[in-house]
Amino acid sequence: MVEVLRSGWITSGPRTTKFEQQFCEYAGAAHALAVNSCTAGLHLALAALGIGRGDEVITTPLTFCATVNVILETGATPVLADIGSDFNLDPAAAARLITPRTRAILPVHMAGLACDMNALWRLAGDHGLKVVEDAAHAAGTTYQGRGLGSGQSDAVAFSFYATKNLTTGEGGMVTTPSAKLEERMRVLCLHGISRDAWDRYAEKGNWYYEVIDRGYKYNMSDIAAAMGLAQLKRLDGMNARRTEIARRYNAALGEMPEVETPPERADCRHAWHLYILRLNLERLAIDRARFFDEMKRRGIGCSVHFIPIPLHPYYRKTLELRDPCTRALAEYPRLLSLPLHSKMTDEEVERVIEAVRDIVVRNSLRQTVAFAGLEAASAVEAGD
Numbered sequence: 001m002v003e004v005l006r007s008g009w010i011t012s013g014p015r016t017t018k019f020e021q022q023f024c025e026y027a028g029a030a031h032a033l034a035v036n037s038c039t040a041g042l043h044l045a046l047a048a049l050g051i052g053r054g055d056e057v058i059t060t061p062l063t064f065c066a067t068v069n070v071i072l073e074t075g076a077t078p079v080l081a082d083i084g085s086d087f088n089l090d091p092a093a094a095a096r097l098i099t100p101r102t103r104a105i106l107p108v109h110m111a112g113l114a115c116d117m118n119a120l121w122r123l124a125g126d127h128g129l130k131v132v133e134d135a136a137h138a139a140g141t142t143y144q145g146r147g148l149g150s151g152q153s154d155a156v157a158f159s160f161y162a163t164k165n166l167t168t169g170e171g172g173m174v175t176t177p178s179a180k181l182e183e184r185m186r187v188l189c190l191h192g193i194s195r196d197a198w199d200r201y202a203e204k205g206n207w208y209y210e211v212i213d214r215g216y217k218y219n220m221s222d223i224a225a226a227m228g229l230a231q232l233k234r235l236d237g238m239n240a241r242r243t244e245i246a247r248r249y250n251a252a253l254g255e256m257p258e259v260e261t262p263p264e265r266a267d268c269r270h271a272w273h274l275y276i277l278r279l280n281l282e283r284l285a286i287d288r289a290r291f292f293d294e295m296k297r298r299g300i301g302c303s304v305h306f307i308p309i310p311l312h313p314y315y316r317k318t319l320e321l322r323d324p325c326t327r328a329l330a331e332y333p334r335l336l337s338l339p340l341h342s343k344m345t346d347e348e349v350e351r352v353i354e355a356v357r358d359i360v361v362r363n364s365l366r367q368t369v370a371f372a373g374l375e376a377a378s379a380v381e382a383g384d
């Protein structure tokens with residue numbers, strides 16, 4: 001990054017191009033366009049595919065609001081199809097919602113676990129639909145041995161936001177197998193101008209340019225790309241550490257009937273962006289809010305991914321729910337994301353496990369009676 005600053009060329013330029021090339025190689029993608037966020041990448045892909053007013057795009061209710069907002073931004077209507085047991089868009093639920101207006105499917109690889117892409121691609125093929133993947137959680141995820149971005153989808157958008165597996169502070173990448181779509185996204189990415197600033201001012205010394213469409217301002221800077229190049233080298237290592245931590249959580253918490261460990265699939269290398277523990281509330285005397293507070297009281301910050309789209313006031317007012325999204329809404333009250341990042345020490349991981357165990361044991365309905373007895377016994381031993 002310091003080299004970039006000293007070079008005198010700080011916006012999109014040689015580093016951005018290099019980052020795009022290296023990301024292509026990493027993901028096994030044919031083309032990649034670096035952008036300033038995943039949100040921008042998703043919007044760009046939908047816009048470049050010509051999706052707009054009167055069209056419907058099927059997506060999941062269990063996602064970040066950006067997934068739905070980009071559909072709205074094009075003028076199209078988001079149609080929510082419920083999640084399956086893998087917490088991703090259920091292909092069968094999506095199939096039930098297809099109408100003559102449906103133009104695209106926008107699946108999200110929740111927490112870094114790949115969707116059942118074969119089923120979604122088959123569905124898209126049968127109905128002539130576009131597929132744009134939200135891979136915000138999934139830098140490093142593989143599906144059936146291949147990187148996301150190397151498959152049949154029209155476009156795949158990755159996020160390099162501060163909290164994501166690979167970060168450029170703010171940033172994203174959108175990959176596509178189509179040279180034509182890449183070209184169209186490049187034009188829309190930079191004001192609708194037919195060539196980028198590098199071509200205009202650097203090598204060719206040509207001042208002339210043309211605006212050929214109404215575009216956006218979504219390009220990545222070379223400062224961010226320099227960070228991305230360094231992060232990309234470390235991505236597999238960082239993801240391996242995330243995986244190690246997830247395995248440790250699974251081993252320690254998997255035996256407790258009061259909680260459920262996250263879904264996995266054999267044909268996917270999980271990026272473990274998130275570790276979403278599910279509370280079996282019928283076995284606990286406390287709800288998720290109390291569990292969250294108890295973790296906080298022990299100095300451990302948790303989160304919830306996500307508040308389902310239909311529960312937000314704006315979407316409640318504006319979106320018609322054709323699928324009641326029963327599973328997503330039923331799962332929501334029991335979701336609790338545990339801390340997970342590549343720099344966590346083993347001690348920190350153990351502290352999280354101990355806190356979960358302690359809260360579970362103290363609040364398990366199964367063990368309430370036995371534990372009350374145990375507490376009384378230890379109080380006697382301690383002499384108080």
Ligand SMILES: *Cc1c(COP(=O)(O)O)cnc(C)c1O
Pocket residue numbers: 036037038039040063064066067108134136137158159160161171172
């Ligand atoms: C973070 C996130 C986004 C948005 O990514 P940005 O790079 O911040 O635009 C989109 N979808 C999901 C599921 C996310 O978690």
